[in-house]
Amino acid sequence: MAKQHRSASATWDRLNRRIVRCDRCPRLREHCLTIAQEKRAAYRDWTCWGKPVPNLGDPRGRLLIVGLAPAAHGANRTGRMFTGDRSGDFLFAAMHAAGFANQPTATDRDDGLMLQDIAVTAAAHCAPPANKPTTEELAKCRDWFDQTVDLFTDLRGFVALGRIGFDQIVKLYRDRDWLPAGPRPKFAHGAVHTITGRPFVMCSYHPSQQNTFTGRLTLEMLTAVFTEARRRLDG
Numbered sequence: 001m002a003k004q005h006r007s008a009s010a011t012w013d014r015l016n017r018r019i020v021r022c023d024r025c026p027r028l029r030e031h032c033l034t035i036a037q038e039k040r041a042a043y044r045d046w047t048c049w050g051k052p053v054p055n056l057g058d059p060r061g062r063l064l065i066v067g068l069a070p071a072a073h074g075a076n077r078t079g080r081m082f083t084g085d086r087s088g089d090f091l092f093a094a095m096h097a098a099g100f101a102n103q104p105t106a107t108d109r110d111d112g113l114m115l116q117d118i119a120v121t122a123a124a125h126c127a128p129p130a131n132k133p134t135t136e137e138l139a140k141c142r143d144w145f146d147q148t149v150d151l152f153t154d155l156r157g158f159v160a161l162g163r164i165g166f167d168q169i170v171k172l173y174r175d176r177d178w179l180p181a182g183p184r185p186k187f188a189h190g191a192v193h194t195i196t197g198r199p200f201v202m203c204s205y206h207p208s209q210q211n212t213f214t215g216r217l218t219l220e221m222l223t224a225v226f227t228e229a230r231r232r233l234d235g
């Protein structure tokens, strides 16, 4: 068993190293670098990441979170998904409340955060201008998403944070012929799509400031999503 765990970690690390070296989207790579070089005054002492941000978490986990893309001054600065910005404050607090994270905060890559039974990926691994990757950029990053999903040997569910993450999951299901005949699954906060023999797909609004500052998504709402995911995993 220990050998299997080591092998899963090694494969995960190899995939992450390849993601970090990816340069398929020149517009995004340039944007990430420019932001990192400019640095905000508040982060002058940081060596900003400015590269594709790798997957985060437990490669043996049963739940995979799919976000949109790294934030320019969050993950693009720290080099770790959802780390160092308000979205992450929300996300990790909710994960911690549902027992998926050992602490409720994530400030930098050495802050001691550990995720259990859960991993975090994104529809695009590079920070896009105005948080909007193009359709072509999302299509290019789909390959990393496919490879990430393939690494999980006991994947039971996805949590889509926002519509773009949800669309990436639906495309994967469609391309793998995992979708039953009928209407395309719809995104709605709190919705759960279940397909026999496939991982369930839960939807949540993205914890962007646009949603959390306006009260469209509260910490209680996001915690409820992860608590329900936990119930489904353990039920």
Ligand code: SF4
Pocket (backbone or CB within 6 Å): 019, 022, 023, 024, 025, 026, 028, 029, 052, 124, 125, 126, 137, 140, 141, 144
């Ligand atoms: S968005 Fe994805 S495909 Fe495009 S450069 Fe970044 S890692 Fe590569």
